[in-house]
Amino acid sequence: MIERQETKQRMSRIVKHNGTIYLCGQVCADAEQDITHQTQTMLDKVDALLLQAGSDREHILSATIYIKDMKDFAAMNAVWDAWVPEGYAPARACVQASMAREALLVEISVIAAEK
Numbered sequence: 406m407i408e409r410q411e412t413k414q415r416m417s418r419i420v421k422h423n424g425t426i427y428l429c430g431q432v433c434a435d436a437e438q439d440i441t442h443q444t445q446t447m448l449d450k451v452d453a454l455l456l457q458a459g460s461d462r463e464h465i466l467s468a469t470i471y472i473k474d475m476k477d478f479a480a481m482n483a484v485w486d487a488w489v490p491e492g493y494a495p496a497r498a499c500v501q502a503s504m505a506r507e508a509l510l511v512e513i514s515v516i517a518a519e520k
Contacts, residue, residue: 425517432509452513460520469497481499
């Protein structure tokens with residue numbers, strides 16, 4: 406069975422299937438801030454959605470990070486490294502990409518297992 410949460414015309418924020426949770430792309434709370442703040446608030450949103458879906462950081466299987474400019478890679482990674490629990494690093498990819506809005510610097514897509 407497929408369960409969709411917070412579904413709109415274009416996407417669902419959470420999709421669950423066979424014990425796997427798929428989150429739609431998450432961006433920051435305030436796009437006027439720097440990469441450090443954007444990354445932290447983006448990950449705060451991931452935390453909230455994982456909790457809502459019945460999971461947490463320790464159950465993340467895969468993350469794909471889209472970064473506007475690789476000059477921000479080290480600063481983004483500093484926030485990421487502090488956020489990921491030691492010993493629970495997921496499979497991860499990070500690519501440079503154009504963003505949907507000019508002010509956005511980073512976006513993440515997450516796949517996790519249910520607890």
